[in-house]
Amino acid sequence: MLSISIARRGTRTSSCTRPHRGVPNRRCADAIVYILRTGCQGEALRQTQLCAKSTAHDRFQTQVIALVRATIESLVVTGKT
Numbered sequence: 001m002l003s004i005s006i007a008r009r010g011t012r013t014s015s016c017t018r019p020h021r022g023v024p025n026r027r028c029a030d031a032i033v034y035i036l037r038t039g040c041q042g043e044a045l046r047q048t049q050l051c052a053k054s055t056a057h058d059r060f061q062t063q064v065i066a067l068v069r070a071t072i073e074s075l076v077v078t079g080k081t
Contacts, residue, residue: 023051031056032063 031050042053
């Protein structure tokens with residue numbers, strides 16, 4: 001099962017300090033799932049009106065980094081290093 005955690009709007013967990021520019025997190029999550037399910041290129045997001053490909057890419061990277069960190073932390077806590 002795919003689980004996407006959606007951060008509160010206006011917060012940013014990546015290295016950039018400016019907040020998101022008004023694209024709802026749910027629309028970005030829908031765009032990411034659309035790309036993953038269909039296998040289309042990010043450029044195809046222009047026709048879907050979900051969000052820009054760069055926005056979807058940035059938020060996808062943020063989620064992947066958070067998942068890797070959580071996995072590493074859980075391995076360290078359980079002692080399975």
